[in-house]
Each structure stands twice: as structure tokens, then as C-alpha cells.
Amino acid sequence: MKTTLKKTMAALSAAAVVAASAAVMAIPTSAAGMSLTIGSATLTESELKAANYEVTLPIGSTAEFNSVGVGVTLQDGLSYVKKGMKVTADGASGLAVESNGFVFMPFSYATVPLEALPAGQFAQITVQVPSTAKAGDVFNLTVAGKDSDGTVMEYKNGVTGETGEAGSGAGTITIVADATKPTEAPTEAPTTAPVATGTTAATTTTKKAAAKSTSSPKTGDALPVAGVAVAVAVIGGVALVAKKRK
Numbered sequence: 001m002k003t004t005l006k007k008t009m010a011a012l013s014a015a016a017v018v019a020a021s022a023a024v025m026a027i028p029t030s031a032a033g034m035s036l037t038i039g040s041a042t043l044t045e046s047e048l049k050a051a052n053y054e055v056t057l058p059i060g061s062t063a064e065f066n067s068v069g070v071g072v073t074l075q076d077g078l079s080y081v082k083k084g085m086k087v088t089a090d091g092a093s094g095l096a097v098e099s100n101g102f103v104f105m106p107f108s109y110a111t112v113p114l115e116a117l118p119a120g121q122f123a124q125i126t127v128q129v130p131s132t133a134k135a136g137d138v139f140n141l142t143v144a145g146k147d148s149d150g151t152v153m154e155y156k157n158g159v160t161g162e163t164g165e166a167g168s169g170a171g172t173i174t175i176v177a178d179a180t181k182p183t184e185a186p187t188e189a190p191t192t193a194p195v196a197t198g199t200t201a202a203t204t205t206t207k208k209a210a211a212k213s214t215s216s217p218k219t220g221d222a223l224p225v226a227g228v229a230v231a232v233a234v235i236g237g238v239a240l241v242a243k244k245r246k
Helices: 002-026 045-050 199-212 225-245
Strands: 036-038 041-044 054-061 067-074 079-087 092-094 097-099 102-109 120-128 138-144 169-176
Touching (some): 036 138, 041 045, 041 054, 054 067, 054 079, 067 120
Parallel strands (some): 041 169
Antiparallel strands (some): 054 120, 067 138, 097 102
């Protein structure tokens, strides 16, 4: 009885292991996932004009892989610069084709011995922004592992054998106003010394006139006020002396 029970438990355990293994193998190889990415950029109006209204953005992946179809959709009036989509990873290849604002490039990475391309940038794209762009405008782009008809172009990791549909990504080109120069504070005018009044000059003139009055006036001239006062004082003194003598 015990022997039969042990054999039954062993058989159930083995069946459970097989079932678990089958379940793991049944998980889609895309479960690990790999997404495509496209960068964003922010430029001032002056920077955009200096760049002749051309902007270059990086294209990358979130996981390692060997091949994928890369489709970039341009929106909001963006246009493709001829030969503007290029491979940047050493040992990789890809040739872009553009049609009606959609740029497609089949990308592949092959080495001997075979290695997978690490996650990160592997290509770039240059687009033209409308010359009417102004501060506050935002232009959008998307990238996906699909061709112009929306057909999925699966990615593949040649080392692990993993395949699947690559996730999509989005980027923006934002235009901002040029920085304004700080306003300089107005320079205050130097404080001027108060203008001298005519009081001093008048005083000086008065003193000079008084000095002249000390001389004896000429016959027939009217005596100055100061001279009259002196004459009265003298006459009064003489009269006082005459009274005392009497």
C-alpha cells in the first residue's frame, strides 16, 4: 500500500514539472519585450533658424536585439531631410525610404561570432521644421516596428532566438522664445551744488559803498546817510561843549 502511494505521488510530481515546463515554453517570446524609442529636442527660435530649421533626433531600443523594421511617422508639418535617417551603431546596416511623411528602414546587426546589439541608440533621423515655426509650437513624431502599411516587422535577438513586435515610442520638437536680456537700471544724474544767490554780492557791494562814504563829499554833493549821521553827531557835540562853557 505504501509502495503504491509513493509511486502515485512520484508520478503526480513528474506530471506537475512537465506541465510547468510546458507553461513556461508557451509564454510568447515577446514577453520579455523590446521597444523602439525616439528622442525629443527643445530649441529657441534663434537656434532653430541657425540650424536652417533642421533637427536631428536619436533612435534607440530598450533591450538588445539583432534586427527590426523601423518606421517613423512625421506629424504637424514636419518633413524628411533627404538621406537624413542613418545607422549610428558600428557593424549595423540599414537603408531608409521615405513616402508621404513616413520613413521606413529595415535595420540589422550582424557580427562574427554573432552578438546582440546592446540597448541604446542605434540610428538617427533628421527632419525639417516649417520655417513658420514660432515659440510655443510643438511638433510630434512616433516610431514603431511597422512598415507604411502597418504590417508588423518583428524584432529578433539572434543570440537568444527571441522575436516579437517592438513597442512604439514618441518624441517631440518644442520651440521656445529666445532669452531676454536683463534691463539695465537707469543711471542717476549727479547732484549739482546749489547755485549761489546774489546775497553775498549785494553784501559786498554795500560794504564797498560804505567804505567810500568815509571821504569828505564834494561841495554841492548830497551827503550819504552815514555822513549825515556823523555830521549831526559832531554838531550836537559842539553845541554841548558851548553850553558847558557858558
